[in-house]
Amino acid sequence: MDTWLAIASRREVRRYADTELPGDVIERILDAGRLAGSASNKQPWRFLVVETAELREQVAERVYEADNVRGAKLVVALSVSGKGPISFDAGRAAQNMVLAAWNDGVGSCPNGVADVEATGRLLGLRDDDRLVIILSFGYPAKPLDPESRTAEEWSRRANRKPLDDIVTRL
Helix, strand or coil, X not given: XXXXXXXXXXXXXXXXXXXXXXXXXXXXXXXXXXXCCCHHHCCCXXXXXXXXXXXXXXXXXXXXXXXXXXXXXXXXEEEEECCCCHHHHHHHHHHHHHHHHHHCCCEEEEECECCHHHHHHHCCCCCCEEEEEEEEXXXXXXXXXXXXXXXXXXXXXXXXXXXXXXXXXX
16 A cells, blocks of 8 residues: 555544454564664564453553453554653554554554553563553454545545644744
């Protein structure tokens, strides 16, 4: 898929089909996160794949929209450690994962966590790790066809502020 089309057509997916993700698709999603750039190449992230049903339910109870996690076929907790622009680095890794997923027809949604510290303990994070986000993935229950519109049409239809409202040219 064209990168601009992927960016313009991607939407948050909160309802997933009951179809498992193939192993090679999961590996590509995770590898896309690994390939993200990072300050001084520190790669300050860890990707915790939540596989067991019991732990997945405990994680679901701690995010703001539990059904996003309950229905997902892949749940990844993203943590970082260290100093510097690690939040930016984590965002780059997460965005790589959601775009790689979308390329394979897999939807995704970032899920905020109500109690980051307690959830980090639940996931067994090390003392210097900090939970950033929980990402949920799965084939959309209501499939979207990115190529049904041009990237420019997707962009026009996006519920976003106009560029003139957010860009200041100096």
